[in-house]
Amino acid sequence: MLAAVSVFVAACGGGGEDTASVRVKSASSDAPVIATQPANASVLTGGTATFTVSATGTGLGYQWKKNGVAIPSATSEAYTTPAVSYVDHGALYTVEVSSTAGSVTSTAAQLTLALSANQQAFESTILAPAAGSHFLHWNLPYAGTPTSGTHYAYSDFAVIPASPLTNGPQLSAQSAPSNIASTLALLTPGPTRVLKNGAILVVPAPNVSNKVSYVGSDVRVDTIASDNVTVAYAEIRSNYETVALTGTLAATPDDVARFHNSFFSNPAILDTTRSYAAGAGYLKFTQTNSGDRYNAFDCTTATTGAAVTPCRTGTTLNNVLTTGISSTSDGVTYRLADGVVGTVGGVSVWVANNPRPRSATLSSTVQYRIYFQLNGNVYTGALIKDGTVLGGSYYVSNPNGATVNDRLTFLPFDIRLNKAAHDSLVAAMKI
Known part of the structure; x- marks a missing residue:
């Protein structure tokens, strides 16, 4: 007769979790969230625009970008542009906010020139x-x-x-x-001649060419010399x-x-x-x-080119003004002590201390008589100072x-x- 066999089935387990009790982990609460997006900005030429972002999270870092390209050192909640020009019109600015838990990029703010x-x-x-x-x-x-x-x-x-x-x-x-x-x-009147960078430039009349640009809220007009390149005055x-x-x-x-x-x-x-x-x-x-604008005048015979006529030839500015030189249009004899000698663009220039009389200029523009030494000759003209x-x-x-x-x-x-x-x-x- 056969003996009875008993089979015991035992459940064993280590210290593992029951599958029913497994928890699904969510994203970290430290990931950055943008609360306030950068706003569009409209500024005048030459002005600056400031873009700001507000974000929540721990250990946040910032990187601003212009048209998708990172801006060096622009790593805080706010970014202020350098002075803007026409090339910046329509530029898009974004900021990437990051932490160890992740990153997020803002919507784009547009810069518009006004x-x-x-x-x-x-x-x-x-x-x-x-x-x-x-x-x-x-x-x-x-x-x-x-x-x-x-x-x-x-x-x-x-x-x-x-x-x-x-x-x-x-x-x-x-x-x-x-x-x-x-x-x-x-x-038509004759041309304007200007002493600049050691040479006399001619601004033709008529058919003057100007280069127009914007500065802040104002209009800048650069008048171009006859070479069609050099700015004679502005x-x-x-x-x-x-x-x-x-x-x-x-x-x-x-x-x-x-x-x-x-x-x-x-x-x-x-x-x-x-x-x-x-x-x-x-x-x-x-x-x-x-x-400063240094106009050059003919001293005797009227000319129209760069070769204005000198007041004295083969001499020096110091010699001429030590003796004294008479301006018939101003009704004044100018002497060395009546002004100051300086160097402008490598040229020795004497500038009168007092303005020319309005009876000579027929203008409210304040001008100062000048004499300058160039190529061994002494010439005359008038200075209109910056800001006049x-x-x-x-x-x-x-x-x-x-x-x-x-x-x-x-x-x-x-x-x-x-x-x-x-x-x-x-x-x-x-x-």
């Missing part, structure tokens, strides 16, 4: 497809009939193809002169006003009438019963010299005044006409 009120006014007449910013040039008598060959009146205008705000500096060439006086010959334009012209020319605002003095003072020039065309208007603005407000015109405020200063009032602003205003004046010309 036009100031000055720049908007400037573009209103000169930016294509606008018909241009028009300027009148004239030598006309205060009263009586103008004489051809002595008197003249012409205009020119400028247009820029694109906004400097987002396209960078724009070249603006003045148009060819247009004679607006049918009874007078077309005469100015900043600000304080723009845009003014409409309506009604008859007889009701022209004082700013325009006085700026264009003889056109409105002499009844032989304009028919002031004519009316301004629809849309006529003008811009009034202030021009400020940017950088440039005069635009003058009018006869007191015809019976005993002196020029008594008779004239000098205007510290400039004016440009839009095409409708320009054409209205031209249509009313009686000469």
Whole structure:
């Protein structure tokens, strides 16, 4: 007979967890979370923009990027750009926030350059497809009939193809002169000559070329020498006003009438019963010299090139001024002690201590007589210092005044006409 066999099945286990009690681990609570995203920014040319982010988490680090490229040292909650220019318009800024538990990237904030009120006014007449910013040039008598060959009146205008705000500096060439006086010959003033970097530069007249850019809320205009490359001098334009012209020319605002003095003072020039065309208007603005500007003048025979005529040949500045040199236009004999000798661009230049008389400059622009030594000769000219407000015109405020200063009032602003205003004046010309 067989014996009974008992089989015992034992459950054994180590110290393992029951599968029913396994917990699923979640992401760490220390991973960064962005609470406030960077905001878009709009600034003027030359300004700065600050982008900020707010995030939660432990041990956070930051890395700002411009258009996807990491910005060196931009590793905090806020980032301030350097001074911005047209190349920065539309740039996208993001920040990556990281910790040991992970990282997250913000949404993109866009940088936009903004036009100031000055720049908007400037573009209103000169930016294509606008018909241009028009300027009148004239030598006309205060009263009586103008004489051809002595008197003249012409205009020119400028247009820029694109906004400097987002396209960078724009070249603006003045148009060819247009004679607006049918009874007078077309005469144009001579060029401007400037002493710069040891040489005399020529700025042609007419057809001046300017390079226009934006600086903060203002407009910068660099005037280009005849080589079409070198900046001869520069100015900043600000304080723009845009003014409409309506009604008859007889009701022209004082700013325009006085700026264009003889056109409105002499009844032989304009028919002031004519009316301004629809849309006529003008811009009034202030021009400020940017950088010291050393104009060079002919001392004797008039020339038009870089070879201005000297006051003395084969001598030195010290010798000439020790003896004294007379300026007939200023009505002054200048001597060494009346000014200071310095070096400008490698050239020895004497600058008078006192400004030239307004009777000589016929402008509110403050100028200082200069004499300079170049290639063994002594030449003359005038210094317009950096920051000087440039005069635009003058009018006869007191015809019976005993002196020029008594008779004239000098205007510290400039004016440009839009095409409708320009054409209205031209249509009313009686000469």
